[in-house]
Amino acid sequence: MSRIAQTVEGAREAGNKLLIPYLVAGDPDLASTLQLMHGLVGRGADIIELGIPFSDPSSDGPVIQRGVERALARGTCLQDVLDLVQEFRVKDAVTPIVLMGYLNPIEIMGYVQFVASACEAGVDGVLIVDMPPAESAELHGKLQAEGVDTIYLVAPTTSAARASAITSLSTGYLYYVSLKGVTGAALTDHQSVGEKIAALRGLTDLPIVIGFGIKDAESAQAMGKLADGVVIGSALVERIAKLPAHELQSSADLQHCTAEIAVVRDALNQIK
Amino acid sequence: MSDVDVASGGSLPGFDGPDSSGHFGPYGGVFVGETLIGAVEELARVYERLAADEKFWEEFDYELKHYVGRPSPLYFAERLTAACGGARIYLKREDLNHTGAHKINNTIGQALLARHMGKTRIIAETGAGQHGVASATVAARLGLECHVYMGADDIVRQAPNVYRMKLLGANVVSVASGSRTLKDAMNEALRDWASNVDNTYYIIGTVAGPHPYPQLVRDFQCVIGREVRAQSLEQIGHLPGALVACVGGGSNAIGLFHPFLEDANVAMYGVEAAGKGLDTKDHAAPLCAGKPGVLHGNRTYLMTDAAGQIMETHSVSAGLDYPGVGPEHAWLKDLKRVNYVAATDKQAMAAFHQLTELEGIIPALESSHAVAYAARLAADMEFEQSLVINLSGRGDKDIETVARIEGIEL
Numbered sequence: 001m002s003r004i005a006q007t008v009e010g011a012r013e014a015g016n017k018l019l020i021p022y023l024v025a026g027d028p029d030l031a032s033t034l035q036l037m038h039g040l041v042g043r044g045a046d047i048i049e050l051g052i053p054f055s056d057p058s059s060d061g062p063v064i065q066r067g068v069e070r071a072l073a074r075g076t077c078l079q080d081v082l083d084l085v086q087e088f089r090v091k092d093a094v095t096p097i098v099l100m101g102y103l104n105p106i107e108i109m110g111y112v113q114f115v116a117s118a119c120e121a122g123v124d125g126v127l128i129v130d131m132p133p134a135e136s137a138e139l140h141g142k143l144q145a146e147g148v149d150t151i152y153l154v155a156p157t158t159s160a161a162r163a164s165a166i167t168s169l170s171t172g173y174l175y176y177v178s179l180k181g182v183t184g185a186a187l188t189d190h191q192s193v194g195e196k197i198a199a200l201r202g203l204t205d206l207p208i209v210i211g212f213g214i215k216d217a218e219s220a221q222a223m224g225k226l227a228d229g230v231v232i233g234s235a236l237v238e239r240i241a242k243l244p245a246h247e248l249q250s251s252a253d254l255q256h257c258t259a260e261i262a263v264v265r266d267a268l269n270q271i272k
Numbered sequence: 273m274s275d276v277d278v279a280s281g282g283s284l285p286g287f288d289g290p291d292s293s294g295h296f297g298p299y300g301g302v303f304v305g306e307t308l309i310g311a312v313e314e315l316a317r318v319y320e321r322l323a324a325d326e327k328f329w330e331e332f333d334y335e336l337k338h339y340v341g342r343p344s345p346l347y348f349a350e351r352l353t354a355a356c357g358g359a360r361i362y363l364k365r366e367d368l369n370h371t372g373a374h375k376i377n378n379t380i381g382q383a384l385l386a387r388h389m390g391k392t393r394i395i396a397e398t399g400a401g402q403h404g405v406a407s408a409t410v411a412a413r414l415g416l417e418c419h420v421y422m423g424a425d426d427i428v429r430q431a432p433n434v435y436r437m438k439l440l441g442a443n444v445v446s447v448a449s450g451s452r453t454l455k456d457a458m459n460e461a462l463r464d465w466a467s468n469v470d471n472t473y474y475i476i477g478t479v480a481g482p483h484p485y486p487q488l489v490r491d492f493q494c495v496i497g498r499e500v501r502a503q504s505l506e507q508i509g510h511l512p513g514a515l516v517a518c519v520g521g522g523s524n525a526i527g528l529f530h531p532f533l534e535d536a537n538v539a540m541y542g543v544e545a546a547g548k549g550l551d552t553k554d555h556a557a558p559l560c561a562g563k564p565g566v567l568h569g570n571r572t573y574l575m576t577d578a579a580g581q582i583m584e585t586h587s588v589s590a591g592l593d594y595p596g597v598g599p600e601h602a603w604l605k606d607l608k609r610v611n612y613v614a615a616t617d618k619q620a621m622a623a624f625h626q627l628t629e630l631e632g633i634i635p636a637l638e639s640s641h642a643v644a645y646a647a648r649l650a651a652d653m654e655f656e657q658s659l660v661i662n663l664s665g666r667g668d669k670d671i672e673t674v675a676r677i678e679g680i681e682l
Binding site: 135152155 | 309459467563564571578
């Protein structure tokens, strides 16, 4: 059983919601990201989404764009991200890691090399924002052959027929985009999220997690009630942006960055 | 005009991309976030329906004739021909269109699409400001709200066009992320579209982006090549031996080339911006010196580094300063139907002066790249042969740039 499947099953048995923080790999630097990953697991993260820095993040809002720019300023590349996962696995063989990013760095590395390296590093899932199912057959097939999940997005604008096709392809979990917009935008329409999630429940047994626009305990709890888990990204990256020295220098810095995740964990645990 | 039908609509047998999934061979496709998939699929459906509707093309052709001022002349450049000493050189005068470039052919078509789709809000990206001006113009013409995304650095470099857009009632939005130029403006336009997808139509300015954009922008620009066909037969008596056009995203070039793709005896040259030279990093020539990748919704040749990051490009001409190129060009390169070549900043500047002095026509710096290559090509051809340059835009917008580069204070 894959790490994602084990984590999902464990959460289900315990009646827990999945908490999935997102970090831009290399923001502010790779050593800090490694510490943050372990720190987030310590604070109750179930799965970590690791953003692959890309020069043109056209689905991301300003907070993650700036995180990406910080990572790129230090030259962080896809190979660094894969090395980071391998490094993380030295101390943590359990927590699933999902790479999230845009297709071009993977195209340029080549699918064969990417899949082999990702598998060897201990990557559990891949979510490519600008690779919808119609364009994903080749990479999806190669990932599947190595037991790595391909995770797809469903958006408020996704038609019912399309949602059905996406759920039938998805493995790992299904990522529901809570709003029409970019990462970090304000989430306002809770009711329509509830309706969409209910419709998706009829299509798949996969866990459904909600992302985009979840920024604190309150919004996490509201969305956690509707789904099996939440992704929290911009709020975390914002904290990293405000580090006084622009790098992780002390355990106090680590506490500062991950504190909100502990609060969100508590809020999610109250849902039961 | 001769008996060649220049009315819009209709399709070409062979070389007839894209396929039903929006691909030109391995290129093109739909690489956008899930939030936008519904919008591009709706656009593809609406366009497929309207493209089969003669009334839509009549509406389009009416605007081209009465608002844009088409057909644009095919002009025999007698003194340039004599100076080059080879093939007879003709200029397709897209510079004489309303707003001064070929861009309006596309924005008229897309604004009509927006109106048919009931969209009330137009967004566009722009580099030099030409597409932004053309979008703001048609938005004013059709009474649509218009927001133009423009890199913060470009806003400074192209102040007159920013003011033009504002005069036309558009809201110009400064983009300060990334390299603060055209590609970042396109990222920001995509973000706006995802956030306002219900009421917003995104007018992409070139033959790139997710399907169906490369197809529909091409179809709107093909009026250029159809007119050249008819004008060549009437004025020259046969089809031209060669066609030359500059390629940034590639919309003016595909508009000229596409109606000739089946004519084996018509050679085609797409001229990219070699900037300071293809052996430097300072150029914008993905077809000549890049490799295939995925950006802004399509797979195509890109300026990308070994890690897959999009590189900053350089060209003296802002309209060619883009790291990608339309997917149909990528396909035509691989098929070897079109020759993709490049001209440097210096060559383009020299051609800018040459055409101005010999013909009394100030070309856009973009089009000057085509003039530069065509002058060399013509010299290797015979006087019995003819060559058509797509003079895609006029150079009034560039005189400050040229003066600055040459150290002249205005």
